[in-house]
Amino acid sequence: DTAVSQTPKYLVTQMGNDKSIKCEQNLGHDTMYWYKQDSKKFLKIMFSYNNKELIINETVPNRFSPKSPDKAHLNLHINSLELGDSAVYFCASSHDVTEAFFGQGTRLTVV
Amino acid sequence: QKEVEQNSGPLSVPEGAIASLNCTYSDRGSQSFFWYRQYSGKSPELIMSIYSNGDKEDGRFTAQLNKASQYVSLLIRDSQPSDSATYLCAVIGSSASKIIFGSGTRLSIRP
Numbered sequence: 001d002t003a004v005s006q007t008p009k010y011l012v013t014q015m016g017n018d019k020s021i022k023c024e025q026n027l028g029h030d031t032m033y034w035y036k037q038d039s040k041k042f043l044k045i046m047f048s049y050n051n052k053e054l055i056i057n058e059t060v061p062n063r064f065s066p067k068s069p070d071k072a073h074l075n076l077h078i079n080s081l082e083l084g085d086s087a088v089y090f091c092a093s094s095h096d097v098t099e100a101f102f103g104q105g106t107r108l109t110v111v
Numbered sequence: 112q113k114e115v116e117q118n119s120g121p122l123s124v125p126e127g128a129i130a131s132l133n134c135t136y137s138d139r140g141s142q143s144f145f146w147y148r149q150y151s152g153k154s155p156e157l158i159m160s161i162y163s164n165g166d167k168e169d170g171r172f173t174a175q176l177n178k179a180s181q182y183v184s185l186l187i188r189d190s191q192p193s194d195s196a197t198y199l200c201a202v203i204g205s206s207a208s209k210i211i212f213g214s215g216t217r218l219s220i221r222p
Contacts, residue, residue, distance in 0.1 A: 033210070041197060043155065043212040056209050090154060097207050099145055102154040 003027050006091045006103035013081055014111055021076045021106045023091030031055075031097055032074040034066060035090040037105075043090070049074055050096075081110045114138065115202050117213035124220055130187040132198050132216050137181070140205025144176055146185045147199040149215065155199055159185060190220045 006023040013019050025032065033056075034046040047066045048056035054066070063079045074091060088107050092100040116135050124130040132146075143162055147155035161167045161174040161183065173186040183202075187194055200213040 035212075040214070041149075042214045043199065045209050045211070048209055094210075097203055097209065098143065099157050099160050100201075100210055101157065105154050 004091060004093055004101050004103040006089075006106055008106060009104060010107050010109075012109045012111065015081055015083060017081050018077070018079045019081060019108070020078070021089055021091075021108075023074045023076070023103055025072055025091075025093040025101075025103075027093055027095075027101065029093035029095050029101075030071055031094045032068065032071075033092045033094075033100060034074065034076050035092060035102075037088045037090060039087070047074075047076075048097075078108075081108075083110050086110045113213075114204070114211045115200055115213035117198075117200050117216045119214060120217040120219075122216055122218050124190050124218065126190060126192060126220055126222050128190055130190045130194065130218055130220070132185040132187075132200075132218065134183045134185075134200030134213055135181055136183070136200075136202045136204075136211075138202070138204040139178075139181060141178075141181075141202045142205070142207070143203040144174070144183045145201040145210070146172075146174060146183075147201060147212075149197045149199060151196075155212075187218075192220050192222060194218060195220045 004025045049068045052068045088105045091103040094100040146159040149155045159174040171188045175184045197215040199215045
């Protein structure tokens with residue numbers, strides 16, 4: 001069983017659309033994250049949730065809205081997609097803020 | 112100054128030699144340090160954690176931490192072509208609220 005799974009793996013969409021990425025972890029962790037990895041491979045934290053509560057919200061446009069229905073799930077909804085949103089988005093989880101385990105990534109391409 | 116800095120490489124090392132990867136961090140109060148390996152098109156995979164000064168060995172990998180110098184390194188002995196990947200240094204800062212990644216060093220093992 002995959003420990004951290006996110007769907008979809010690939011997402012191609014037009015500018016202006018709204019899309020969601022889903023993430024689930026079965027590790028029993030209480031902290032989940034969304035990271036964005038750009039074309040230069042820099043992995044930048046976007047959001048962090050602990051026990052369903054938002055604890056980190058980096059300088060991310062408010063078109064990005066995370067939602068954590070329970071400790072095992074953290075979804076990312078993106079409104080009005082722009083070309084610059086094209087990147088690989090990684091979900092990760094950890095027990096408190098310790099070593100994180102990553103999902104397989106979602107490659108988002110906005111055309 | 113970036114919070115976590117790494118030389119982007121590429122670092123080219125002959126097969127069988129020792130590969131040395133370096134990382135510096137700016138937050139003197141940081142307590143937890145990690146090395147991740149990321150193959151092209153894949154997600155980051157945790158390979159080493161280190162929390163106290165000195166060396167920590169795991170198979171062919173040795174992590175070294177020097178908090179006074181704010182420096183952490185990863186040595187890979189008997190380098191194999193399968194070690195060719197991008198290596199990401201990650202740090203949990205004194206606020207203990209998030210995991211911050213360096214931009215990664217691309218390592219290439221030449222036969």
